[in-house]
Structure formats: structure tokens, C-alpha cells
Amino acid sequence: SVVEVQHASPTRPLIAVSHRGAAGHAPENTLAALDAADELGAETVEIDIQRTADNHIVLLHDTTLARTTNVESVFPDRSPYLVGDFTLREIKRLDAGSWFAPSFTGERIPTFDEALDRLERLDLNLFLEVKEPALYPGIERAVAEELAGRRTWLEHNPAWEPRKLIVQSFDWDSVRRSKSLLPSVPHALLGRVPEARIGEFTWAHMINPNHTTIDAAYVRRVQDAGLEIMPYTINDRQRMDHVLGLGVDGFITDFPDTGQRAIADF
Ligand code: G3P
Numbered sequence: 344s345v346v347e348v349q350h351a352s353p354t355r356p357l358i359a360v361s362h363r364g365a366a367g368h369a370p371e372n373t374l375a376a377l378d379a380a381d382e383l384g385a386e387t388v389e390i391d392i393q394r395t396a397d398n399h400i401v402l403l404h405d406t407t408l409a410r411t412t413n414v415e416s417v418f419p420d421r422s423p424y425l426v427g428d429f430t431l432r433e434i435k436r437l438d439a440g441s442w443f444a445p446s447f448t449g450e451r452i453p454t455f456d457e458a459l460d461r462l463e464r465l466d467l468n469l470f471l472e473v474k475e476p477a478l479y480p481g482i483e484r485a486v487a488e489e490l491a492g493r494r495t496w497l498e499h500n501p502a503w504e505p506r507k508l509i510v511q512s513f514d515w516d517s518v519r520r521s522k523s524l525l526p527s528v529p530h531a532l533l534g535r536v537p538e539a540r541i542g543e544f545t546w547a548h549m550i551n552p553n554h555t556t557i558d559a560a561y562v563r564r565v566q567d568a569g570l571e572i573m574p575y576t577i578n579d580r581q582r583m584d585h586v587l588g589l590g591v592d593g594f595i596t597d598f599p600d601t602g603q604r605a606i607a608d609f
Pocket residue numbers: 362389391404470472533551575576595
């Protein structure tokens with residue numbers, strides 16, 4: 344007789360999400376980093392977004408421009424260089440590549456719009472981190488409007504392809520607002536949701552904690568609630584092997600090539 348096995352959810356392949364574009368190989372959150380991720384064979388990239396003074400969404404990890412651009416030499420009197428104090432036109436004057444390596448001199452901070460164009464052309468999946476949303480009231484709606492004009496990101500069936508686009512944040516209220524604006528898009532909570540609270544977040548698709556804060560019991564607890572778990576940011580091969588052994592669904596890494604080798608060998 345035929346025994347039918349019922350699975351709670353379809354089994355999905357493990358993935359290595361390429362962090363900030365591919366931060367180990369190119370200046371983080373630039374178009375060059377998206378190209379590098381693609382060239383390294385990544386299928387999915389993570390990027391961070393913030394908002395300019397004139398309401399453009401741009402790719403940037405920090406709330407200030409100081410670490411990853413030459414803003415201090417171009418605008419010496421504009422300390423503390425908050426991205427929200429600069430217009431897009433001003434930001435486009437900055438070099439976002441030379442701090443990483445001279446060969447990337449002239450790389451610019453991309454807008455979210457420009458990044459989506461490039462991701463579509465490269466056919467890359469996206470983990471979109473909304474950074475410090477409390478500084479940018481309404482940013483969730485601006486993101487939803489940008490995506491709504493681009494059918495690529497919303498026209499798949501998330502039940503079968505949940506990793507095409509994930510919107511995530513450390514600000515769980517922001518994630519909830521985004522989910523209500525983009526109900527068909529899977530969302531992720533960043534950080535370690537306390538075990539007793541995981542049940543409050545079954546509307547989300549995943550919980551992505553720092554890799555140093557999890558063990559096998561926590562991974563199982565998240566998955567038993569029906570959620571996926573992909574910890575950040577793991578750059579060491581031994582550490583990759585360790586978290587794969589904990590049973591995670593994937594992980595986030597600056598080195599997607601190393602990550603994919605670890606998955607292939609697992
Ligand atoms: O994707 C999660 C991870 O990127 C969070 O840490 O500081 O690199 O944005 P951070």
C-alpha cells in the first residue's frame with residue numbers, strides 16, 4: 344500500500360544570502376557589490392536602505408555617510424554627516440568605493456530604484472533591510488510604492504517562492520507596518536525574538552538572529568512555529584558548518600562563494 348507523508352511545509356534548499364551586496368568582495372551596498380554577488384554565483388543578496396533629505400531611498404548601512412564615503416572631504420562642515428541631512432544630488436557627488444579599494448574609485452551610492460533595476464537584470468533575489476525606520480517615518484509606504492510599480496517582485500506566489508523578496512528589520516513594529524502594506528510579501532524579524540514571544544510573530548516568514556545568539560533548541564523552536572531561520576553574518580567556514588549543523592534554513596554572509604561551498608559540502 345502507498346503511504347503518503349504529509350509535510351508541514353515544502354522542503355526548500357539551503358541558501359547563502361550575500362550580505363550588503365557582497366561586502367567581502369566589493370564596497371558594501373553599491374552596484375559593484377551586486378555585480379560581485381552575481382559573479383560569485385549568489386542567487387540572493389541582502390541590502391540596507393535609508394532615506395535622503397529629499398525623500399529618496401538609497402542603499403546605505405550606517406545612518407551617517409562617514410564610514411563608507413569621502414563625505415568628510417567633500418562636505419567638511421556637514422558633520423555628523425547624517426544621510427537624512429543630504430539631498431540625493433549631494434549624495435551622488437560622493438565616492439562610495441575608494442574607502443574599500445582604489446579599484447572601486449568613483450562608485451556611487453545607488454538609489455533603491457537603481458538597485459532594483461540591477462537586481463532585475465541580474466535575476467537576483469532580495470533580502471531588503473529597512474534600517475532605522477524610526478528616523479524615516481513613512482519609509483515602509485515608500486518601499487511598498489516603489490515595489491508596486493515593479494511586478495517582478497510581487498507577481499510570484501510566495502507560498503512556493505518565499506525567498507524572491509524578503510523585507511526585514513530590527514524594528515519589529517516597522518516589519519508589521521510593512522507586512523500590512525505588502526501582505527503577499529514574506530517578512531523577517533531581525534534579532535533574537537525571545538522564545539516566549541515567537542508565537543506573536545506567526546504572520547512573519549522568518550526570524551534572522553545574530554549567529555552567536557542561537558543554538559539547536561532555538562532553531563527548532565522557530566521552525567516549529569512555522570518560520571524559517573537564517574542567522575547573520577557568518578564569514579568563517581567553520582562557523583558556517585556549525586550553524587548548518589544546528590539545522591538553519593540558510594545564513595547571511597559577506598562571502599557567498601564560501602557559503603555556497605559550505606552548503607554543497609553539508
Ligand atoms: O541581514 C541581517 C544583517 O545584515 C544585520 O546586520 O548590521 O549587517 O545590517 P547588519
